[in-house]
Amino acid sequence: MSATLRFDNIGKVFPGVRALDGVSFDVNAGEVHGLMGENGAGKSTLLKILGGEYQPDSGRVLIDEKEVHFASAAASIASGIAVIHQELQYVPDLTVSENLLLGALPNRLGWVNKRAAKAHVRERLAAMGVDLDPNAKLRKLSIAQRQMVEICKALLRNARVIALDEPTSSLSHRETEVLFKLVRDLKADNRALIYISHRMDEIYELCDACTIFRDGRKIASHLALAEVPRDTLVQEMVGREISDIYDYRARPLGETRFSVKNVEGDALSAPASFDVKRGEIVGFFGLVGAGRSELMHLVYGADKKKHGEIVLDGQPIKVRSTGEAIRHGIVLCPEDRKEEGIVAMATVAENINISCRRHYLRGGLFLDRKKEAQTADRFIQLLKIKTPSRKQRIRFLSGGNQQKAILSRWLAEPDLKVVILDEPTRGIDVGAKHEIYNVIYQLAERGCAIVMISSELPEVLGVSDRIVVMRQGRIAGELPRENASEQAVLSLALPQSESVAQAA
Ligand SMILES: Nc1ncnc2c1ncn2[C@@H]1O[C@H](COP(=O)(O)OP(=O)(O)OP(=O)(O)O)[C@@H](O)[C@H]1O
Ligand SMILES: [Mg+2]
Numbered sequence: 336m337s338a339t340l341r342f343d344n345i346g347k348v349f350p351g352v353r354a355l356d357g358v359s360f361d362v363n364a365g366e367v368h369g370l371m372g373e374n375g376a377g378k379s380t381l382l383k384i385l386g387g388e389y390q391p392d393s394g395r396v397l398i399d400e401k402e403v404h405f406a407s408a409a410a411s412i413a414s415g416i417a418v419i420h421q422e423l424q425y426v427p428d429l430t431v432s433e434n435l436l437l438g439a440l441p442n443r444l445g446w447v448n449k450r451a452a453k454a455h456v457r458e459r460l461a462a463m464g465v466d467l468d469p470n471a472k473l474r475k476l477s478i479a480q481r482q483m484v485e486i487c488k489a490l491l492r493n494a495r496v497i498a499l500d501e502p503t504s505s506l507s508h509r510e511t512e513v514l515f516k517l518v519r520d521l522k523a524d525n526r527a528l529i530y531i532s533h534r535m536d537e538i539y540e541l542c543d544a545c546t547i548f549r550d551g552r553k554i555a556s557h558l559a560l561a562e563v564p565r566d567t568l569v570q571e572m573v574g575r576e577i578s579d580i581y582d583y584r585a586r587p588l589g590e591t592r593f594s595v596k597n598v599e600g601d602a603l604s605a606p607a608s609f610d611v612k613r614g615e616i617v618g619f620f621g622l623v624g625a626g627r628s629e630l631m632h633l634v635y636g637a638d639k640k641k642h643g644e645i646v647l648d649g650q651p652i653k654v655r656s657t658g659e660a661i662r663h664g665i666v667l668c669p670e671d672r673k674e675e676g677i678v679a680m681a682t683v684a685e686n687i688n689i690s691c692r693r694h695y696l697r698g699g700l701f702l703d704r705k706k707e708a709q710t711a712d713r714f715i716q717l718l719k720i721k722t723p724s725r726k727q728r729i730r731f732l733s734g735g736n737q738q739k740a741i742l743s744r745w746l747a748e749p750d751l752k753v754v755i756l757d758e759p760t761r762g763i764d765v766g767a768k769h770e771i772y773n774v775i776y777q778l779a780e781r782g783c784a785i786v787m788i789s790s791e792l793p794e795v796l797g798v799s800d801r802i803v804v805m806r807q808g809r810i811a812g813e814l815p816r817e818n819a820s821e822q823a824v825l826s827l828a829l830p831q832s833e834s835v836a837q838a839a
Contacts, residue, residue, distance in 0.1 A: 338398050338415065338495040339363050340385075340527050345394035347380055347551075349731065351723030354380040356551040358394070362496070362544075367518060367528045369538040369560065372548030372572055373764040374735025375721035378531050379421050382498050385529075386418030387411035398496065417494035419485055421501050421531075421734045421762075431476075432456040432469035435488050459491060464513050477624065482506060486514065490521070497521060498529035501734070503537060504762050505670075507623030507790070515541055533735070533764050534791075535565055547571040573766040580769045581797030584776050588800065589613030590649075592784035593665075593753045595634050598643030602629035604808030606643065611753070611784035616775060618799030619788040621828050626808040627788045628670050631755050635667040636660045647752065664752035668745040668759060670788070677729060677741060684711035684725035687743045714743035718770050735762045739771075746774055754778055755786040760794060772798055792821055804828050 347355040362368040387405030405411040597606040632638040636654040711725040804827035
């Protein structure tokens with residue numbers, strides 16, 4: 336089962352971008368090798384080469400010292416490689432077991448015995464400690480659960496080399512633990528693993544070695560990662576020192592700007608109420624599935640409220656649709672920005688401007704292209720979106736840079752009063768997180784009321800003026816910044832009896 340993997344001098348150029356430039360490193364059997372670097376550094380490109388989706392322009396990939404060429408994804412899979420890509424590939428209308436068995440396990444006659452297959456899947460899922468119903472349709476699952484399916488799919492193939500591209504970015508604490516156990520078991524089984532993540536804690540917890548990329552080049556490989564300090568990694572990734580990525584700025588708070596009173600909906604287990612002052616940043620923490628996104632969807636008019644009142648600047652308002660919310664100056668930047676947000680074929684500039692276009696219509700008929708270009712360039716600069724130009728189609732940007740572009744769309748909306756951000760820094764590198772927090776502080780300084788949902792506890796503690804904690808569909812409590820310790824927040828967030836089902 337064991338294999339060693341070697342990248343030797345790999346190069347890859349896209350129009351206007353040198354994505355990889357002479358990258359060489361080894362991944363040994365029985366090793367978890369972390370890959371870190373800023374958004375657009377070339378990490379996913381390397382995995383796409385390994386997975387047979389892209390061909391390198393130069394260099395070689397070797398497995399057990401033998402050069403391999405993957406003309407297609409199928410060829411890579413056949414060589415015992417499993418790449419779990421950043422963008423999930425799944426068929427929404429199939430069930431969990433059908434998805435897991437896609438392309439696998441037909442019998443000698445080419446038939447799939449569905450009953451036996453389902454039993455097999457159930458057994459394997461249970462053995463992996465994953466709590467999923469094999470009969471559930473994928474579209475009914477959370478992103479986290481779909482991610483689990485994708486990971487299990489690779490594991491069922493018994494791959495020798497397994498590469499995971501930001502697998503935990505939408506997993507809960509519990510699911511992350513399940514995944515980590517899977518990874519450790521695979522490592523113990525002497526497989527070679529590559530693990531991409533922007534979360535430093537995970538890299539230290541899971542990886543033996545780590546390679547850092549910057550602008551398509553390998554900056555360093557650390558073979559004894561445990562001995563390397565964090566600051567060194569950050570410095571290597573961003574090429575400069577960042578002393579405090581949160582850089583919290585206290586600011587005077589005004590009157591209550593936004594009140595939510597007794598909102599009820601299907602996804603909530605109790606009526607929810609909260610307010611946000613002018614200039615205030617309220618962090619919403621909870622385990623994945625605690626009901627934070629669901630509550631905000633009700634508030635924003637994306638889902639139908641059964642009951643409840645919304646008050647903006649002292650005036651009760653009706654928010655029956657998202658359009659109505661936006662007209663009141665309330666925006667929500669969704670968690671699943673890919674699914675709800677991106678227009679893949681449109682340019683970066685068009686994607687940034689989509690929701691505020693109506694402001695640019697001259698006489699209601701023509702788009703003001705100049706203004707569109709200005710807004711796009713402003714955000715490309717502000718958030719350091721890595722793109723050859725604003726005219727690049729957004730689907731060619733790296734995952735994190737797409738996130739930044741879509742986040743800009745909501746921040747570019749003029750006359751914002753209330754900004755709800757759902758996991759605003761998911762998949763975003765340390766340097767760019769810093770820029771995003773700055774934009775959030777600026778909005779607050781302009782008097783916006785800000786709600787920030789985040790599953791990253793250090794981020795919630797680092798950026799919020801006040802923290803509201805949700806648990807199992809209800810608001811469990813709140814803490815002012817001064818009293819908010821990791822311990823205090825977690826004790827509100829954790830259910831009495833924990834289980835994957837509750838955390839998922
Ligand atoms: N198909 C493509 N066409 C054009 N440019 C591309 C293509 N794929 C990737 N790129 C560019 O190559 C560079 C590296 O992208 P890659 O996706 O490998 O980055 P990454 O390190 O995975 O970043 P992230 O952390 O944001 O996921 C980026 O500048 C990206 O825009
Ligand atoms: Mg990537």
